[in-house]
Amino acid sequence: MSGANFILAINLFVAGLLAAAFLTVAAYDTRRIAARWLALGYAVGMAYFVVEFSIPAFNYATPPVVAAFAVFLAATLIFNVGLAHKYGITPPWRSMALFLVATSVIVYFVQGLPRHAFPRMMAYQFPYAAAQLIGLWIVWSSRQRRDKLDIILMVVLAASALQFASKPLIAHALGGWGADPQAYLQTNYAMVSQSVGTVFAIAIALLLLVILVRDVLAEATSKSETDTLSGLLNRGGFKRLAEVALRDAARQGLPVSLVIADLDHFKLVNDNFGHACGDRVIETFSGFLRDAAGQSHLAARLGGEEFAVMLPGTNLAAARLFAEGARSAFGALPIKGLPLSYRCTASFGVAELRPGETLSDLMRRADEALYGAKKGGRDQVRVASGPIGLVPKPNGKPAGNGLNGRD
Known part of the structure; x- marks a missing residue:
């Protein structure tokens, strides 16, 4: 098993743990719909790793490559739905659906370009960067009061968007992302890309878990300090x-x-x-x-x-x-x-x-x-x-x- 395959397997396991963690928060307080959407986002992320594992088994790799792209982008957009519910923003369902379909079609058609063509690589990575920036915009545009944790989350989302946008340059610096899709997991770029992606996925998830737990504790404190009859402070x-x-x-x-x-x-x-x-x-x-x-x-x-x-x-x-x-x-x-x-x-x-x-x-x-x-x-x-x-x-x-x- 190559290093990238090993990291991909770890990513599958980590995504499952994060999905379970958000489900635990959702089970603790059933009104927190954001946690359920975030759990679903990481669960769909698990499906992406399964599809990515399967690509070497295909002689004609375009369908699974496009499927892997669409599944991972869908996981990121579902994650943004969770962010929207957390920060009181109405999810832009129609825009996200159109974005998912349009970018998936573009990725399908750019498969005819040379493997290492910069436009082909950007068509694959830019939508991920855009999805992270949408998440940043959701947190930024919220009318809820933001504290240091929310600001740190925005910084990490911006950094994650930057790493997606820079991946074509990283791929060129590391010798490309394989002669064909089946060879991707054998490249140094795949190992670096999957490792960096894991770091950002864990960092964002841990920040959100802390933020959600903070909200639960703040609500519990508020209830303990509120007079039941009057609704004022006790x-x-x-x-x-x-x-x-x-x-x-x-x-x-x-x-x-x-x-x-x-x-x-x-x-x-x-x-x-x-x-x-x-x-x-x-x-x-x-x-x-x-x-x-x-x-x-x-x-x-x-x-x-x-x-x-x-x-x-x-x-x-x-x-x-x-x-x-x-x-x-x-x-x-x-x-x-x-x-x-x-x-x-x-x-x-x-x-x-x-x-x-x-x-x-x-x-x-x-x-x-x-x-x-x-x-x-x-x-x-x-x-x-x-x-x-x-x-x-x-x-x-x-x-x-x-x-x-x-x-």
Whole structure:
């Protein structure tokens, strides 16, 4: 067995292992259709190696050569379908089908050219390079947030496209790719080509496996940090992400404010209208906070009827306006299941992070301001600035801060 034959056998085994690996990811989470397509791509790749092995057995090699080309290109395009599902892009089915058919026809007709003619070799390798560039475009054009792993994947796909495009030059440098298709596997070029292809196939597959596992773990973390009823962060998730937000704001020199809210007389809603209505109140207020908060803000249900919104990049005055707007808008909001004349209200406490403060300090001061709002009559906003419950006037003298409240 030649070195190329041995590497081809290894490639067949590796493709099977990679297909099994992606199937395992797909079985773990049946909603991840991308993993199933990626598994299919590597399974079809196994068929390519089988066809490649069979070529020396044919006296007239054009049909198996074209079949090998078409099967390998199909495997690469199926791989791109998996990428498209992973990165939220609609697969261009018709374009890919036309590309596969057109390039296969071209490869069939260039078989009449001299074996080492550059156009013939490019007709065989260029579609593979183009397919890798399509994969790169899919990752690049995704609207999903990309991190370092996604960028590395794009770099490896670009390098893989380059190695396909350069194979005609490599073949000439190594003495060609055989006098005929049957002799291909006996050449040095075949051994190098198959070896380099294996390296890229494994590198791309491992990157994608890590990316898929990353997504699974991120989703599991998100579920563990999400409150089931409200759909907002729970206390644990809020604290973890809030610490990150505080570090980012400190690094950028931005202010950070915290709003803590509590539904007024929530127990009366449960007692008078039932817990189902109480749940709807929580769901309504949660949705309201989620819509009012921006993408860079953190909204959470801390427990029971208590909520929090962290506002990075927002100073105390702006946070107070946010809380006051939320207070007045929610108080005018009808809630399904409650009498039309009944209005739920909420009280708010607001605090801005001071130099040297921790998240616990900030939450404590916002909570104390909330306590002042509840004690002062509810349905109002209180700001923690200076002494609890006081807001400085422009001249520096304190003034009461029962903003549009009942006290």
